[in-house]
Amino acid sequence: MSLSETDLRAAIAREMPGVRADLENLVRIPGIAFEGFDHTQVERSATAVAELLRGCGLETEIVRHGGQPAVIGRKAAPAGAPTVLLYAHHDVQPTGDVSLWTSDPFEPVERDGRLYGRGAADDKAGVMAHVAALRAFGDQLPVGVVVFVEGEEEYGSDSLNDIIEAHTEELRSDVIVIADSGNWDIGQPALTTSLRGIVNLFAEVKVLKNAVHSGMFGGPIPDALMTLARLLTTLHDENGDVAVDGLVGREGASVDYPEDRFREEGGVVDGVKLIGHGTITDRIWTKPAISVLGIDAPRTFEAANALQPTAKAKISVRLAPGDDPISAYAAVRAHLEKYVPWGAQVEVTLEAGGSPCVIDATGPVYDAARAAFASAWDGTAPVDMGVGGSIPFIATFQELFPAAAILVTGVEDPYSGAHGPDESLHLGEFERVCVAEALLLKNVAEALTS
Template identity: 45%
Template sequence: MTPGDIEDAVAAAMPRAVEDLKALVSIPSVAFPGHPEEEVHRAAAAVESLLRDAGLPTVRQIPVAGSFPAVYAEAPAPPGAPTVLLYAHYDVQPPGDPALWDTPAFEPTEIDGAVYGRGAADDKSGIITHLTALRAFDGRFPVGVRVIIEGQEEYAGERLERFVEENPDLVRADAIIVADCGNPAVGDPAVTTSLRGMAAVTVEVRTLKDALHSGSFGGPAPDALSALMRMLVALHDDNGDVRVPGLEKGVFDGDAGTDEEFRQGAGVLDGVSLVGTGSIADRIWGSYAITVTGLDVPTVSGAVNAIQAVARARVTIRVPAANDPKTALSDVTAYLEAQAPWGVHVTFSDVSVGSGFQAPAGGPARAALDRAMTRAFGREPRDVGQGGGIPLVATLQRQFPEAELLLFGAEDEAARIHAPNERVVIDELRRVATAEALFLLEYGAS
């Protein structure tokens, strides 16, 4: 096949790719506790069927201890050709408040050249990228292909890390494509070379045996919610920088754009300031970030005049690539305990950690990818960092130090992953799938 044949094949496959994406997005495959597990299994079965249809001779679901199954597929390498591992995940974030969505989260909707719905970008677009690239070869792949699509990346993804450590031969490859990243903007190609690690914990504060009437006891009775709020506010200084000892600010040798570009991409409201100090790249790729991602307290609509006996918060820590998330978690929990007022009882639970990633200098696979992306996008890709984490990547780097890890995908900064109205741009999906297929062609020839 020629590069032109690849481009034509991917273009012809796009209508089917969009329909397959919509079918996947319609499955609410949320792997968080409290959500229907059968929907996650239904997504695994759908991915298994799609991989069979892509011409891979071996496809199966494989159990992952304590987690949902991964979907695995492989095709042998032609004589002398390298092997490429393709990774994505089929689970998604919870949709959150339905009222914040313009269209239902699990009813994929095509609007102005984009598909909207939970998981349309993160990371079912990654699955469709792999499928569309593989379909371009009609079962005659120029490299050995291994595919692993996991089912619990968004929640407790370390379970697949343990599986890889125990089954290295199953995923061994010369190059590894992780299609769970994206570009700074649509049409602006990029390869992610740095990932922050992540740690998360639930902090619980208890002050009373039971909630109390605020009129009869308000004043001297310690309010668990007030105590928790004081602890959480203490995590940042007045500029918004993290003030936890040990979590020092860092720098990133790269450009993430201007403050104004960031404001537009993040949808920051007029008159609302950005927080923290340093460049945008320093703040999102080189430094720690702490976010309160959830609170267990009475809702406003159901509030009664009571002093709360217990309050909980989910705290997430983003960790610079070179630093240890377990150490960061220890620093944060120790600091929260030190900030706890009035002798309140503080406990921590539901811990999750994932290591960061820093890519070494590029080799032949990166060179082939650069050429492929340049042809697909009409411009050379640039190196970027990513503030989020992908738990498996550090394990793959540690397990296979000679393999080249290539992180890219069809997401972009305006895709609203993990937020209402998530979307992926169809033309961006085409360009990324084209780049992946061109990479497989060229890497196989080299």
């Protein structure tokens, strides 16, 4: 006999203390896939996730293809039932300056109903939402499941395509749930239906063969930092709109994002004006954005009175849905080569790129998801929202599994602070996410079982 909604709610409530304890144990593992960090911790994280999935009765293996370890767990579907792939990632961002954290990033602490710690929201809570749903069903799971937990998402997923291609048949499914996004607000669930793509690149200008005395040569000769600064300002017009020809953008996002809320959630300093034009949601969902992430130059306290010969910037370009990372990179490169001032040399190199995506969120699977979310949030229907961030591998899933319905969900809220100091998880919303995932599996089974 299948479990009812009442049964599943009670089961999630019963399992939450153990789910939280296991989440806290995962947060204590500093599994950072970036270069220069201890990758044995990523191995430790993968092992912990594999043990959790085995505890749910899944046949589990740790896999890799040149990069960090991923975990695949499988449980076959009952006769005639669909298979659902549940994705999350177990690696986390570096902490940055630890002094900016209120508490130890890798020692989870609860404050005011939120659990603080690196990865508490992004994305170890995504892992545990899958585990919570599986535990709620026990041996009465109405669908087949494939749990796929990646180990280098925060570092660019360089080996992910190879893993997916090597394990395509193991991962083949009717529904794909990607738990790496968020909800519109506390108390307001959402399904993510579009994400921007990304191109990261470097621009290096050169004006001198070597550094020279700023007094003896300053004036006629432009220094590299000033040259780079002037070049970077050409990427936006006087209103702050992206000024690179050839990038795709459009208007018409359907959800309103009040400016005061956006400023508060973004931590904008009083007096700073927002740039660009159009609605907030257009500017962060359906238009391109260009940001300067870092500059290689002497630090101020050690800078000599010398003209710098070279300066280098890392530039991030977020691509609107409908754009292509190859053509976008070509457009930005052409712009930088055209507008470099004073005849300086400029070298533009690509670091990485990923495609944007749009999801057609119609059909029985999406109806099942919306019903599950509305039930979990006590009658509040989910909104369809875009995300300014990027999950490029969704395009890979769309290409390899064109018949699968893809649902992008998540545990974050606007106050989670993912990638920044004091990242946190709203514990009440997390329980709703777990209820929603259990109800989603139930609804999908009822909608698709033949």
